[in-house]
Amino acid sequence: MSTIAGIGISLPPSVDQDDLWSGFFARHYDSRRRALAQRIFQNSGVRSRQTAVSPLVEDVSEWSTGRRMDRYRVEAMPMGKEAIDRALADAGVRADEIGLFAVCSCTGYATPGLDILLARDLGMAPTVQRLFIGHMGCYAALPAMGAVADFVATHNRPALLLCIELTSLHLQPAAARVDIQQIVSHALFADAAAAVVLTPGDDSDAYAFRQLSALTDVTAVDHMTWDITDTGFRMGLSPQVPAVLAKHVQGFASTLGATPADGWAVHPGGPKILDVIEERLELPPDALEASRSVLAAYGNCSSPTVLMVLDALRRRDQRPDRVVLMAFGPGLTLYGAVLGPNLAG
The missing domain is CATH 3.40.47.10 (Thiolase/Chalcone synthase)
Structure with missing residues (x-):
């Protein structure tokens, strides 16, 4: 554990x-x-x-x-x-x-x-x-x-x-x-x-790492790119990314056993991405509040961002018993993880 x-x-x-x-x-x-x-x-x-x-x-x-x-x-x-x-x-x-x-x-x-x-x-x-x-x-x-x-x-x-x-x-x-x-x-x-x-794992108050899943849609491989040029690294970010996520996120969430009642630490790639996740998974209106708050206060910080959302959930007075983490990137790839109660504690 x-x-x-x-x-x-x-x-x-x-x-x-x-x-x-x-x-x-x-x-x-x-x-x-x-x-x-x-x-x-x-x-x-x-x-x-x-x-x-x-x-x-x-x-x-x-x-x-x-x-x-x-x-x-x-x-x-x-x-x-x-x-x-x-x-x-x-x-x-x-x-x-x-x-x-x-x-x-x-x-x-x-x-x-x-x-x-x-x-x-x-x-x-x-x-x-x-x-x-x-x-x-x-x-x-x-x-x-x-x-x-x-x-x-x-x-x-x-x-x-x-x-x-x-x-x-x-x-x-x-x-x-x-x-x-x-x-x-x-x-x-x-x-x-x-x-x-x-x-x-021996701390009953800590989240245990339970599960990791991934899904890559190679038909959308050119939707998110990061090219090294003579003047730094250049981002390619297709407006079709939310549509690709909408196509896959329900099935992907089911592989994680995710439910609307879980805590949600979703990478805030942008407001449209969060809207798509909320709509397709039929989440409660405040389910992605931590993600939206991190986006508003800190922007999209790439790889650290989902951990910043997790930290915000973890520090709540009434933190969720189980947290679903979800992030997206080149491939086009969806990654998800589940944190749950530490049964060893």
């Missing part, structure tokens, strides 16, 4: 969505696109976002990919350390007790990577096993948590997962043509780090 013993979140400075629009993006788009872009920003469901590299302070849109990766290391290390410190303190676990350290990120790469550098700086044992997961995007936290939970159950040792994304580093140059997908990306995405400690 593997249980969620601690969660830690680290966020860079917050910026108001309206200030981002008026202070930068209103000038980023020419007159042909400005009205459309403003509507997309206003309807994004986002009120504020966290940016390690704020366009109100410095415009990285013309930076080379190499320069962005140099900055990634500078910004990611303290964010990752803060999230991990908070998760370890929440769990009551020391860094040198961690048996497996997994890191998810699709917004920056370096070798030695964050897994090596953070393990060194935090005092993890030289024998700690490490796992780096990249290019899985917004759903990466769930398969990564599954791998970490398997390690805990097999080796009876604590393990740690860090999801960290700096999407602000991938602001794209202003295009000569209307590119709605880039406008949507610029309106939604933000930065965050979230760490989770899993331990062998």
